[in-house]
Amino acid sequence: MPKIFDFTRFSLRDLFATAAPTLLAIAVVGLLVYWLADPSPPSRVTMSTGQENSAYELIGKKYAAELAQRNIKVTLAPSLGSQENLQRLMDPDSGIDIGFVQSGSTEQDAAERQGLISLGSLFSEPVWLFYRDSHDITQLNQLKGLQINVGPEGTGVPLLFRRLLSVNGIEPVELTLGTLENTPATVALLAGTIDGMVFSSAPDELLIQMLLQTPGIKLFDFTQAEAYTRRFPFLSHVVLPRGIVDLGRDLPARDYQLIAPTATLVARASMHPALVDLFVQSATNIHGGAGWFHKRNEFPTANFTEVPVAAAAAKFYQTGPSFLQHYFPFWLSSFMERMWVVVVAVGALFIPLSRIVPPLYVWKVRSRVYRWYGQLRAVEQAIEGVLPPQRRDVYAHQLARLNQIEEKVNQISIPLSFAEELYGLRSHINFVRKRILGLQQVAEG
Structure with missing residues (x-):
């Protein structure tokens, strides 16, 4: 040459x-910010649901199907219900990332100390008190001396029902509280071995559909529902409309006043922000329609939960999905939304260093x-x-x-x-x- x-x-x-040296410094800073921004969410999540054939179990399967479309595998872990789900989330060794928890199950301070966040309220879970028509019950204080099943302690009902009894001046020892799960309790109620059963669930649970149409079984009417909601802010007053079960047979034959906590989606505060976005979007698809107790788009919502709502979830409820989420696949939009931090950090470092290199x-x-x-x-x-x-x-x-x-x-x-x-x-x-x-x-x- x-x-x-x-x-x-x-x-x-x-x-x-x-x-x-400049390029090396930029690369190191970029990798550090990339690691801190954590742009790649995990591909596996474990969700604590509920009892067999319960609304929590059925809805958990819907979440698994929704997230499978985004290449996220959701492993469902059956449980007794809300209280057990909450205990699992509070236990760092349980392996549970997210679960259904009934409002009123914990206090805000306790949730914050345990590092829990709410992804929003999903649907109303009315308190269903079914009893045999041989009893004429119009007030809860008329339950004295009866045998009422409230379910195992792992569900949210025992704690809630004891609080309801307390404001009615009833001590738990004044009646017999059973601990059977919902299915055997229903069998016992139909057989007449217990006087009534209480559980809290969405109306699409099969047991509710059956009991509402079973002769000889009555649904308790919370005529003082509004007063209960003033005593317990986590409760809401809902109405079971006449004919909602079967319009042709006019079931039920009248409106029923009910009180309802809400089912909330609770996760560990360490959950990846991209997964929070994904679960909230899935919740909108699953729970955004009209139901027995709510109109279209009333749920999910950031209201009715004592657990602090995740910032990403609150933002989604206020503004909806981001621009990138509208037009790009989940993994790409998640990556781009978080990598802007890397771009800003690298740009802030590159501009002054670029003046030194020449x-x-x-x-x-x-x-x-x-x-x-x-x-x-x-x-x-x-x-x-x-x-x-x-x-x-x-x-x-x-x-x-x-x-x-x-x-x-x-x-x-x-x-x-x-x-x-x-x-x-x-x-x-x-x-x-x-x-x-x-x-x-x-x-x-």
Whole structure:
């Protein structure tokens, strides 16, 4: 290759040597911010649901199907109900990431201390008190002496029902509270071995549909429903409309006043923000329609929950899905929404560093020329103050040294734009040589 190209091409070696520390710093900062932003959500989630054939179990299957479309595998873990789900979420070793929890199951301070967040309220869970029609019950204080099943302690009903009894001036010892699960309790109610059963669930649970149409079984009418909601803010007053079960048979034959906590979706605060977005979107698809106790788009909502609502969920309920989520797949929109942090961090670092690289590049190229000025200065100092007997040998030695310097300088490869410095150095070498030759002639004369 012609040697002229050594003087015309851009010095990539020098550019890399000066830009490498900057690029390395940017790469390290970018990787650090990428790690902190955590743009890639996990592909597996474990959800705690409820008893067999319960509304929690059925709805959990809907979430699993929804998230499977986004390549997220949801493993469903059956439980007794709300209280057990809450206990699992509070236990860091349970392996549960998210679950259904009934409103009123905990206090806000306790939820915050345990690191729990709410993804919103999903639907109303009315308190259903079914009893045999041999009893005429219009007030809860008429339950004294009866045998009422409230379910196992892992559900949310025992705690809730005891609170309802307390405001009616009834002690739990004044009646018999059973702990059967819903299915065997229903069998016992139909067989007449218990007087009534209480559970809280969405109306699409099969047991409710059956009991509402079973002769000899009555539904308790909470005529004081509004008063209950004033005592317990996590409850809402809902109405079971006449004919909602079967319009042709006019079932039920009248409106029923009910009180209802809400089913909330509760997760660990460590849940990835992208998964929060995904669960909230799925909740909108699953619970956004009209139901027995709510109009279309009333649920899900950030209301009716004592657990602090996740910031991402609250934002979604206020503004809906982001622009990117409308037009890009989940994994891509999630990645892009979080990588802007990396872009900002890299940009903030790149702008000041980019101003440093050009001067460093110029210094790096020129240093290959300027460092020979030190050698040239050493030659000049060597010929100063030389005694007459030593002058001839010193001058000859320094001329040989200059020749070596000039030979090495001629081998320097620098971009053409810096050739002026190279030629300047060569002229200064020639200047020193002439000076030594002149001193040598004087010494020999």
